[in-house]
Amino acid sequence: MNFYFAPMEGLSGYIYRNAHHTFFNNIDKYFSPFIVANQSGNFKARELNDILPENNQGLVLIPQLLTNNAKDFIHTSNKMKLLGYNEVNLNLGCPSGTVVSKHRGSGFLAKREELDVFLDEVFTQAVTNISLKIRIGKDQPEEFYDLIEIFNKYPLEELIIHPRIQKDFYKNKPNLKIFKEALQMSKNPVCYNGDIFTVKDYKTFSADFPSVDTIMLGRGVITNPALTGIIKYNNRLDKENLKAFHDKVYNDYKGVLFGERNVLFKMKPLWFYMISVFSNHAKYAKRIKKSERLCDYEDAVSSLFREQDILEEYEINIAYKG
Numbered sequence: 001m002n003f004y005f006a007p008m009e010g011l012s013g014y015i016y017r018n019a020h021h022t023f024f025n026n027i028d029k030y031f032s033p034f035i036v037a038n039q040s041g042n043f044k045a046r047e048l049n050d051i052l053p054e055n056n057q058g059l060v061l062i063p064q065l066l067t068n069n070a071k072d073f074i075h076t077s078n079k080m081k082l083l084g085y086n087e088v089n090l091n092l093g094c095p096s097g098t099v100v101s102k103h104r105g106s107g108f109l110a111k112r113e114e115l116d117v118f119l120d121e122v123f124t125q126a127v128t129n130i131s132l133k134i135r136i137g138k139d140q141p142e143e144f145y146d147l148i149e150i151f152n153k154y155p156l157e158e159l160i161i162h163p164r165i166q167k168d169f170y171k172n173k174p175n176l177k178i179f180k181e182a183l184q185m186s187k188n189p190v191c192y193n194g195d196i197f198t199v200k201d202y203k204t205f206s207a208d209f210p211s212v213d214t215i216m217l218g219r220g221v222i223t224n225p226a227l228t229g230i231i232k233y234n235n236r237l238d239k240e241n242l243k244a245f246h247d248k249v250y251n252d253y254k255g256v257l258f259g260e261r262n263v264l265f266k267m268k269p270l271w272f273y274m275i276s277v278f279s280n281h282a283k284y285a286k287r288i289k290k291s292e293r294l295c296d297y298e299d300a301v302s303s304l305f306r307e308q309d310i311l312e313e314y315e316i317n318i319a320y321k322g
Helices: 014-023 045-049 070-082 105-110 112-124 143-151 176-185 199-208 219-223 227-233 239-256 260-277 282-290 294-306
Strands: 003-004 029-030 064-066 087-092 129-137 159-165 190-193 215-217
Touching: 003 159, 003 190, 014 239, 064 070, 070 087, 070 112, 087 105, 105 112, 105 129, 105 143, 105 219, 129 143, 129 176, 143 159, 143 176, 159 176, 176 190, 215 219, 215 227, 219 227, 219 260, 239 260, 239 294, 260 282, 260 294, 282 294
Parallel strands: 003 029, 003 215, 064 087, 087 129, 129 159, 159 190, 190 215
Antiparallel strands: none
16 A cells, blocks of 8 residues: 655645654655745745755655646646656645635636646646646535546546545545545546544555555544554554654754744644544643743643553554454
8 A cells, every 4th residue: 555645734844744754654655735836936935945855855745736727837847847856736625715716726626627728738738747636526526527537638647536525625524435436437546535544444445445555644644643654564653752753843843933933833733633642632732722832832742741641543553343
């Protein structure tokens, strides 16, 4: 099984990726949080730092682009090629209202004629391989049947499918009926993305879809950074290793960000997910959330690691029979 790390805005930037690769090293491809494609040739400093090869050494990174303008996509993918990237990923999955209102991300799926014209132009002038990360539609799952006919016209590196519609955001369950049909209908390689949080989730999915050999994980790996190693190699989530991983992320942010508030702004969202792997974590979550100084944050995190244990369901590859 190949495992990809989903792009997660504000969470999975290069500092996090490097720490994850150092301590867990079981991801085949990392995908960058999206960059809004443009023709100016200029990136925001944050965007450029995130994709610079020197900031992503030793791991495989795929830059993700957000746009509905073919010329912008072509120009930006050319810049990515100059940086040494041989694949770029088009975001057709973001459900954010501000993105969708501009007919980008999953909003572009509702403009099927324009999407077809867009893809024809970018593939005609492609200088890199192109993969797509999609939802199955904007308003209705049945939109997928028209979309797959469009996608099948083009030689995609991969079709990464999150089988929800835009209006679902992250609610409801992934539509596995549509995903099963996608496996049969797609002329391009398919990667699954959606709601794999635990080993049990993975084993259930694999039993239902034994032909799928590539899975993209996002929230599941942010919650349990060792998840892919547990699945692939029967590793365990070791508390000391998790603490060392946390400390690297934390210290590296302190090294590049100015001011305590900016560091806390980066660390607190990680704990929204990662706190779940600990026993009796509620009071520690509150302390971390309320921290306004780094010393308060450090004390809360140290107490959590010292006083609580990793829950068994996250720690090891528990035998599961579906």
